[in-house]
Amino acid sequence: MVNLSPFPILRAVVVNCYVVLGFSLVTKTAALAEDEGADHASAAPVISVQNLVHRYENRIALNGVSFDVRPAELFGLLGPNGSGKTTLFRILSTLMIPTGGHALVMGHDAAQASSTVRREIGVVFQAQSVDPKLTASENLWHQGHLYGLKGSALKRRVDEILSRVGLSDRAKERVETFSGGMQRRIELAKGLLHHPGVLLLDEPTTGLDPGARRDLWQYLSILRDEEHVSVLVTTHLMEEAERCDRLAIMNEGNLVALGTPAELKSEIGGDVILLDAAGDADSLAQHIRNRFHVATTVLGNQVRIEQEGGHRFVPDVVEAFPGEIQAISVSKPALEDVFIHRTGHKFWSENPDPDSPAIDKKKKRR
Secondary structure (H helix, E strand, C coil), X not given: XXXXXXXXXXXXXXXXXXXXXXXXXXXXXXXXHHHHHHHHHHCCCCEEEEEEEEEECCEEEEEEEEEEECCCCEEEEECCCCCCHHXXXXXXXXXXXXXXXXXXXXXXECCCCHHHHHHHEEEECCCCCCCCCCEHHHHHHHHHHHCCCCHHHHXXXXXXXXXXXXXXXXXXXXXXXXXXXXXXXXXXXXXXCCXXXXXXXXXXXXXXXXXXXXXXXXXXXXXXHHCCCEEEEEECCHHHHCCCCEEEEEECCEEEEEECHHHHHHCCCCEEEEEEECCCHHHHHHHHHHHHCCCEEEECCEEEEEECCHHHHHHHHHHHCCCCXXXXXXXXXXXXXXXXXXXXXXXXXXXXXXXXXXXCCCCCCC
């Protein structure tokens, strides 16, 4: 007898529908993910620095600097004292008008629409701005009044932000009784009280112990990931710069490198070799160039070489120049190596006035 029951056919139809529907959902999900990634990449920058120039009398602090900060990005300005990052920070925070170029924050020119920009940004300066004689709540209460907040709405926001920075239990205590890390958290709370889309921080970990520094950077990551706040931070510390999504490396008023920490380090060709010269470093560098046909850079009494397979290259150098080398180190590229690669000198070197670097200073390259 032939089974004419419709159920096997029905089951087959249903299975086929699930297969087709499943494929459709997967395809649609993949397309949405692709679109979302494209939207994020093409989204308008929250900060756009366009050919920014600033001069102090006969010195140039910024020499045509340009870069963008993307939405919900932790962006770092890395540079030694005198690199121009503080001047750039002051322009972005509307405290200074540039000599030339434009700095746009949330689509508004920081120089021409400073009042609008101030409502869009939170700022944490390097110098302390909290009143140590006031309680944590009182500091935030007065900050709220500056932004037109008041009444129950302000009270709710103060309670909310104190909870966010982990200081609800210290709300009624004077700030002078807080540790350095806790006082920095109050500074952050002040900058975030009015729900800014952009947070600017100038050397925020100055004076903090290692634990407090780690806590601060963890909180900045939370702001980016959960609150979708775009964070721009200036720093001269390499280990902090490593935590940023992208970096702009500054030197003597110029932007010398831009990208993720991994991208920037990948431009170094192989290992970094440092040779401590027993005698004249210039002479040793010249001999190495002539013998091995590699590029060298003299840094004080050291000869620096970028070389693939450094552990194999070092024995050849030692054998070729016995007695001329006192010590050797071989390491993988770090951000300071990127700085040396782009500028020809170490990160910490003599500079003029920190806020007024000369850009015509000759660099020593070999």
